[in-house]
Amino acid sequence: MDEEEKREFEQRYSRRQLGSNVDRYVEPEPELDSEGEEVVEPEVDISSLLERQRLSPGPSVVSPASDEDDDVDKSLAHIGGEGRVLAQSKKGRVQQIEWDAELEELSREKAAAEATRDLKARFRAQTARQRGRGTVRGGSHSGRGAKHLGSYAEAPPLPTDAPKPEKNEKEDMQDYLDDLLG
Numbered sequence: 001m002d003e004e005e006k007r008e009f010e011q012r013y014s015r016r017q018l019g020s021n022v023d024r025y026v027e028p029e030p031e032l033d034s035e036g037e038e039v040v041e042p043e044v045d046i047s048s049l050l051e052r053q054r055l056s057p058g059p060s061v062v063s064p065a066s067d068e069d070d071d072v073d074k075s076l077a078h079i080g081g082e083g084r085v086l087a088q089s090k091k092g093r094v095q096q097i098e099w100d101a102e103l104e105e106l107s108r109e110k111a112a113a114e115a116t117r118d119l120k121a122r123f124r125a126q127t128a129r130q131r132g133r134g135t136v137r138g139g140s141h142s143g144r145g146a147k148h149l150g151s152y153a154e155a156p157p158l159p160t161d162a163p164k165p166e167k168n169e170k171e172d173m174q175d176y177l178d179d180l181l182g
Contacts, residue, residue, distance in 0.1 A: 001009065016023075031039045097103075167175070 033039050
């Protein structure tokens, strides 16, 4: 490269010397022809190209029935689908379900399963808390276990289907005293 080309190259690819931010927004002056008018690139006429495409014997654009998904562009559905059947999407379709005895039974089973799951979760949480406290084992009430003994409450008796036998007044009082002392 001679000196002139080198200078031109450096000028073209060197950093711009901007005085202020305003220089960034200066628009270059338009080129003028011999008559003093702006030189404008002629617009390309593509109507003949479009007409040839319409008349070509290639695959035509098939617009499928748009009753399912109006927001899906299916204008290119013919490309690459030679041996395959396009799977129709069922997304967005509204279906009415009839409520019958079978569905009612399934609903009851689901509710029972959820209730059982919740109950088991509560029992697991309760036993985990009790394990963290350090329960007293055996008959001895000495040491650490004696401090925590008063903080435990006895669980209420489970309901049973069999009726409880009637206790006489003496047994009833004996149970009461056992509870007080126990």
